[in-house]
């Protein structure tokens with residue numbers, strides 16, 4: 001049997017307009033349709049909806065060619081309203097600059113269809129907000145949570161964590177404060193952030209009062225205050241209804257969403273329906289006034305693998321779909337929140353069911369964790385699920401830190417969570433074939449192949465850690481590292497027999513063996529935490545005059561690959577390249593193109 005394999009090597013440049021993986025296992029890009037950057041469906045998966053936000057225009061609006069006409073005198077506020085009227089806003093232009101595979105018009109059209117949101121409160125735009133988008137036609141985004149709790153942390157700490165999360169690539173930040181001066185904390189976070197800020201407003205509604213005392217007026221007041229402050233998106237748990245509550249009894253762990261459990265208790269105490277659901281239209285109108293986007297909360301998300309995809313979770317999802325349509329009819333931008341804890345095999349179904357029911361509205365998922373038995377490592381258990389979620393349709397991934405289920409994340413936990421999720425989001429983008437998303441991987445591969453350590457570190461997502469780990473063993477930039485050592489370094493050997501003939505190293509050549517620069521304070525701290533080297537050894541690396549391997553400026557170290565004899569290299573080159581150039585079969589063709 002012959003297989004058609006994806007193109008690889010130089011014939012598959014990652015900058016190709018039609019995606020990084022032409023002929024690969026992802027679908028074609030299909031920007032402008034419901035299948036933009038989507039995975040192929042496993043048999044039996046729910047198909048995309050035939051509807052979009054265009055089918056849920058507000059009363060009085062009429063379609064007019066590609067766009068729509070609003071009633072006379074209407075003044076658009078939200079990005080959705082501008083898009084429906086055919087306007088490319090400055091925020092859409094900025095998004096197109098950041099998503100280089102999209103034009104401003106494509107951004108506008110995706111926003112108009114409801115498949116993309118630009119969470120940008122008009123008040124936050126007066127500060128430092130740099131507009132971004134959330135939607136499957138764009139790159140996969142990462143959210144980091146933070147916020148003071150009643151038992152630890154304060155405003156200064158949270159603002160510091162915000163800057164830290166931005167440094168490590170968070171695309172949005174949720175302020176989930178439940179303690180301290182949460183109003184001041186939120187204000188400080190909004191004023192200092194370059195990324196959109198989300199909140200769960202019900203938290204502030206019950207500070208200083210009993211849950212039972214919550215009234216619609218209190219809800220509206222809190223929403224107005226936070227909207228006027230500049231919050232870019234609200235998690236509103238309007239999908240948990242009274243009829244869902246009996247379904248939770250079958251679960252191992254009941255309701256794990258804070259907002260969901262608070263509203264469930266309110267419904268039981270008052271014997272009434274969820275006020276967020278009952279007053280949804282008023283909530284829409286408050287949010288529209290400032291262009292606060294909806295993040296329709298999944299109050300019934302599963303809190304353990306056994307509870308995943310159950311009647312309570314999916315029952316709530318159908319209500320979230322109904323609310324998506326309602327919010328679109330009031331001119332609001334909408335994304336939908338999703339689980340949680342989901343066995344790996346159920347992730348695709350969850351993503352594609354939401355895509356169908358919610359007509360392509362962006363899906364914003366927490367993890368999901370794919371196993372429950374690794375507390376302390378849940379940034380890993382969940383980033384595995386998040387990669388699958390991103391590949392199968394989620395637009396934004398809410399990070400999970402190593403402290404999940406155990407305590408309030410500290411600075412280093414925020415870093416670990418962000419990095420785990422940047423890995424998940426980037427892996428999904430590469431697999432989906434988003435044009436250009438593989439560029440940096442290819443650059444790093446070239447630097448690695450050329451054994452150009454400086455460039456290797458520069459291109460790393462976390463250069464300090466890469467440099468520190470390298471220098472822990474060997475603080476000389478020579479043509480091997482301590483993992484295999486000189487004689488066993490396949491990259492070094494391969495470089496000598498293949499690379500120079502191919503010209504692939506152009507621009508990546510190492511000039512000479514160099515002493516590594518002295519460790520920076522950050523790199524020093526990384527090694528101190530690892531505790532492998534003694535303080536004296538770390539001090540030596542940080543105040544560098546070391547002459548490891550007897551390397552001197554302008555000279556090769558004794559280990560340099562010049563020690564492989566020219567004749568031997570020639571022999572190896574002939575033996576290897578003759579075989580690799582045979583193109584009779586698909587497998588060999590690919591091997592050949594990889595080598596050329």
Ligand code: SF4
Nearest residue numbers: 481483484489490491
């Ligand atoms: S020594 Fe091993 S790990 Fe290090 S560069 Fe060479 S092949 Fe890679």
